[in-house]
Amino acid sequence: MTVANSATPIAALFLGPEGTYSHQAALQQFGDHPQAKFIVADSIPECLERLENDSNIDFAAVPFENSTNGQVVFTYDLLRDRMAKQSDGGDGLNRVIPELEVIDEQYVSVSHCLVASSPLNLESLPRYKRIRIYSHPQVWGQVDKYLQKLKNRCPQTVVERIDTPSTSEAVRRTVQVESQSGERSELNLAIASNAAAKVHNAHIIDQGINDKQGNTTRFLIFRKRSATTVQLPDSRTKVSLLTFTIKQDNPRSLVDVLAVLKNHPVNMCSISSRPLKEEPKGRKWQYIFFIEYYCDSNKIDWDAFYQEISASCSLWCLWGTFPRNELYSS
Numbered sequence: 001m002t003v004a005n006s007a008t009p010i011a012a013l014f015l016g017p018e019g020t021y022s023h024q025a026a027l028q029q030f031g032d033h034p035q036a037k038f039i040v041a042d043s044i045p046e047c048l049e050r051l052e053n054d055s056n057i058d059f060a061a062v063p064f065e066n067s068t069n070g071q072v073v074f075t076y077d078l079l080r081d082r083m084a085k086q087s088d089g090g091d092g093l094n095r096v097i098p099e100l101e102v103i104d105e106q107y108v109s110v111s112h113c114l115v116a117s118s119p120l121n122l123e124s125l126p127r128y129k130r131i132r133i134y135s136h137p138q139v140w141g142q143v144d145k146y147l148q149k150l151k152n153r154c155p156q157t158v159v160e161r162i163d164t165p166s167t168s169e170a171v172r173r174t175v176q177v178e179s180q181s182g183e184r185s186e187l188n189l190a191i192a193s194n195a196a197a198k199v200h201n202a203h204i205i206d207q208g209i210n211d212k213q214g215n216t217t218r219f220l221i222f223r224k225r226s227a228t229t230v231q232l233p234d235s236r237t238k239v240s241l242l243t244f245t246i247k248q249d250n251p252r253s254l255v256d257v258l259a260v261l262k263n264h265p266v267n268m269c270s271i272s273s274r275p276l277k278e279e280p281k282g283r284k285w286q287y288i289f290f291i292e293y294y295c296d297s298n299k300i301d302w303d304a305f306y307q308e309i310s311a312s313c314s315l316w317c318l319w320g321t322f323p324r325n326e327l328y329s330s
């Protein structure tokens with residue numbers, strides 16, 4: 001943990017209920033803080049909204065990307081929408097200063113289990129006419145091959161996927177639906193972590209079911225933007241997250257932004273994009289770009305760097321500079 005002095009109580013939000021991977025990320029970040037209170041949110045958008053609007057909340061842990069199936073688009077779009085919302089400040093400046101900032105990152109190892117409300121043998125699955133599997137939408141791309149094998153094993157069964165706000169909520173619903181259902185030809189299951197199964201007293205009927213072992217989700221830790229700068233440990237590489245839109249009609253517009261990174265001693269380590277929701281001038285195919293870069297703070301002329309970024313982007317927003325977690329390379 002890089003911020004939050006241990007003498008001050010803190011409240012950290014995560015996508016609940018307890019037992020989600022987000023809960024694990026919040027524990028990794030703040031678990032050693034003697035006065036940390038962990039508070040559940042019902043959705044990823046709620047995490048950021050409450051952090052912005054509730055003075056009792058100090059931090060939020062939000063999933064950002066997964067090593068198997070990439071961007072957590074819900075989170076990307078929350079950042080996109082915040083940049084767009086704050087761009088009409090009318091001050092003529094093209095830098096957006098968001099209400100929130102990223103102060104750290106966490107890597108959580110994702111090991112999914114197939115979970116049932118009561119003990120069940122995997123061999124019995126083909127006898128069900130219909131199996132409903134509940135999970136967070138981000139999970140489907142992490143267990144695609146496993147679900148295909150399951151379907152092949154149960155050729156007469158209709159296998160349905162049902163989206164839930166989180167993996168732990170998937171287990172809660174499975175247990176609830178099963179307790180109310182008298183229908184013995186149908187079965188409700190969830191895909192979630194070992195921890196989520198424990199929280200809801202459910203039973204693991206298969207484990208390690210993700211298509212890729214070593215699957216990991218990266219979380220960003222947000223706080224309300226503050227005048228107090230985060231103390232970054234000198235020993236760690238620092239990463240910055242910046243979003244921008246380009247001057248669409250200028251030739252080379254995207255390349256011009258990237259050239260700024262080339263002209264300074266920064267090392268871009270990721271780039272991705274999402275469609276802009278509000279299409280400027282009613283035009284489709286316009287994007288917001290997300291880049292991350294490393295730099296050695298002492299070697300860079302920050303004023304010059306950001307002036308050049310400002311001159312080459314249509315709109316830009318620096319979400320934060322934070323230490324690279326050592327789990328990044330494991």
Ligand SMILES: O=C(O)C(=O)C[C@]1(C(=O)O)C=C[C@@H](O)C=C1
Pocket residue numbers: 015019020021022023063066072110136138139165166167168217
């Ligand atoms: O549902 C959870 O357990 C979450 O914390 C969300 C989430 C995500 O949105 O990526 C986190 C990690 C896993 O990749 C699957 C789901």
